[in-house]
Amino acid sequence: MSPSLDTVFQALADPTRRAILGLLLEDDMAVTDVAAEFEMSLAAISKHLGVLAGAGLIAQEKRGRVKWCKLEPDALREASVWMQGFGQFEPVNLDAFERFLVAERLDPGDSPEADALSQP
Amino acid sequence: MSPSLDTVFQALADPTRRAILGLLLEDDMAVTDVAAEFEMSLAAISKHLGVLAGAGLIAQEKRGRVKWCKLEPDALREASVWMQGFGQFEPVNLDAFERFLVAERLDPGDSPEADALSQP
DNA sequence: AGCATATTCAACCATCCGGTTGACCATTGC
DNA sequence: GCAATGGTCAACCGGATGGTTGAATATGCT
Numbered sequence: 160m161s162p163s164l165d166t167v168f169q170a171l172a173d174p175t176r177r178a179i180l181g182l183l184l185e186d187d188m189a190v191t192d193v194a195a196e197f198e199m200s201l202a203a204i205s206k207h208l209g210v211l212a213g214a215g216l217i218a219q220e221k222r223g224r225v226k227w228c229k230l231e232p233d234a235l236r237e238a239s240v241w242m243q244g245f246g247q248f249e250p251v252n253l254d255a256f257e258r259f260l261v262a263e264r265l266d267p268g269d270s271p272e273a274d275a276l277s278q279p
Numbered sequence: 280m281s282p283s284l285d286t287v288f289q290a291l292a293d294p295t296r297r298a299i300l301g302l303l304l305e306d307d308m309a310v311t312d313v314a315a316e317f318e319m320s321l322a323a324i325s326k327h328l329g330v331l332a333g334a335g336l337i338a339q340e341k342r343g344r345v346k347w348c349k350l351e352p353d354a355l356r357e358a359s360v361w362m363q364g365f366g367q368f369e370p371v372n373l374d375a376f377e378r379f380l381v382a383e384r385l386d387p388g389d390s391p392e393a394d395a396l397s398q399p
Numbered sequence: 400a401g402c403a404t405a406t407t408c409a410a411c412c413a414t415c416c417g418g419t420t421g422a423c424c425a426t427t428g429c
Numbered sequence: 430g431c432a433a434t435g436g437t438c439a440a441c442c443g444g445a446t447g448g449t450t451g452a453a454t455a456t457g458c459t
Contacts, residue, residue, distance in 0.1 A: 323449080
């Protein structure tokens with residue numbers, strides 16, 4: 160089941176779920192530990208985690224009776240690529256990006272232009 | 280009513296609305312012209328455009344009896360920056376981005392995802 | 400004036416969403 | 430064995446969402 164843009168954006172549209180992702184940015188967490196950070200029931204958090212997992216934004220692995228949740232940032236890539244298409248649609252920027260791509264291929268190391276492009 | 284991450288992601292979560300943004304990527308359009316591209320009522324499209332405007336993703340200007348809609352890509356910046364924070368661990372998927380840009384240029388106005396327009 | 404065009408409004412409907420509560424598996428530890 | 434812990438499931442609730450229709454409001458054309 161491949162996560163679609165629909166499910167990814169829908170998952171990101173809720174502030175609680177974004178906050179959960181923010182927590183998981185620090186460390187993998189058990190469901191109960193995630194729930195402890197919010198003023199809502201464990202069941203509600205469990206649902207939120209289900210939505211995030213359904214969108215591919217997190218992975219859940221059950222070890223013993225504890226279910227561990229870890230960030231899966233790859234799922235954001237497709238959505239991020241889609242969004243950046245709207246910030247960079249001007250021909251000038253397109254050309255600049257193409258030049259960047261060429262440079263990147265020739266010199267696949269770090270490149271200062273990458274930062275400029277990643278945050279339009 | 281400043282556009283929040285909530286409203287932006289919520290607006291992007293609907294395939295019809297993403298397809299509308301894809302259309303506006305090429306040209307400003309009147310409400311009726313946007314509606315002509317979809318198999319749903321004009322009123323429904325008008326609502327979708329309202330959601331997109333509420334999220335700050337488009338601007339609507341009424342000239343005469345026609346309301347023109349134009350893309351407002353700046354609204355994506357905040358959301359894009361937020362997302363970028365989670366992708367930082369690994370390098371941006373430049374290949375996917377390049378494919379997107381090339382596809383966008385060869386077939387402008389069409390959303391990069393196939394199902395956006397065919398199954399709204 | 401009178402009619403056509405562009406767009407919204409209002410009411411309505413089915414469905415989804417976010418939340419709660421209480422019951423229900425698992426797994427762990429005494 | 431049995432109680433506590435970790436987590437999900439099922440039913441329910443109020444409110445949002447996405448869609449429809451039909452009437453209403455502006456504006457433009459002749």
